[in-house]
Amino acid sequence: MKQPEEELQETLMELDDRAVVDYLRHHPEFFIRNAHAVEAMRVPHPVRGTVSLVEWHMARARNHINALEEI
Structure with missing residues (x-):
């Protein structure tokens, strides 16, 4: 059984992943502006x-x- 802290971390990670994907889908120019980082x-x-x-x-x-x- 997972501890509450583990469940919170997993939830936050899922939110972070979704937020990143959502941002990149709505801002495809990110890769052009940040080519060196990519x-x-x-x-x-x-x-x-x-x-x-x-x-x-x-x-x-x-x-x-x-x-x-x-x-």
């Missing part, structure tokens, strides 16, 4: 530790293309 972002990777956001996006696109080619 290029420096690192995403957790199960094998390599972290990868750049650009690498992560390219890998997702490749996987999507491969899945479409198998159809």
